Amino acid sequence: MAINGDSTSQEVVDEVKAYLGNSNVPLIATDPPYGNIVMQDWDRVKVSDDEYADQMVQWTRLWSQILEQGGAFYVWGGLGLPNFRPFIKYLTRVEDNNFKMSNLVTWSKKRAYGVQNNYLFTREELAYFTKGNRRNRSNFTSHCLRTKEVMAVKTASNQPRASSSDGPTCGWTSTRYSRVNSIRPRSHPES
Secondary structure (H helix, E strand, O other): OOOOOOOOOHHHHHHHHHHHOOOOEEEEEEOOOOOOOOOOHHHOOOOOHHHHHHHHHHHHHHHHOOEEEEEEEEEEEOOOEOOEOHHHHHHHHOOEOOEEEEEEEEEEEEEEEOOOOOOOEEEEEEEEEEEOOHHHOOOEOOOOEEOOEEEEEEOOOOOEEEEEEOOEEOEEEOOOOOEEOOOOEOOOOOO
8 A cells, every 4th residue: 555645644544544444554664755865845854853853753653553563664764964864863762662673774775976085875774673572573584685795715725715605684785696585474373
């Protein structure tokens, strides 16, 4: 379901609740404005980063009402700009006893922006939260990504050789070597 409306409005959440009836959703994926990163109207934030972080916490609480226990809540975000880092502040404020960050995934992108006197900014963050006990997730068996890594190692006879690792990571790249594991649905616990 895609929602075209004010995502900070209780009225919109109530409309979605009415649509769902007695059901909840297993996953909510969000991509809020990062705040003054892209110079377009939709990304302009006219409040302090503290106020914007608090607004993000409020809409997270609002929408987590319709998230089932064990459900996943994804929030894309960026590190921000000097003196304006609402996503980092949001991450430090949003957790409570029933809503925990399970992981912070980094997307290493090929395209970037930056300045001549600094590194290029080639990343984006995805905060992965779960509602309730994350050990009892009812929706997905794995949120890990696999990235091909090639390392230089030495053999027992001290000869160099290449070795590759294809293990789970908390990041992925935009290279041809990366792939996302398949997400396999798990059965819901019997009521």
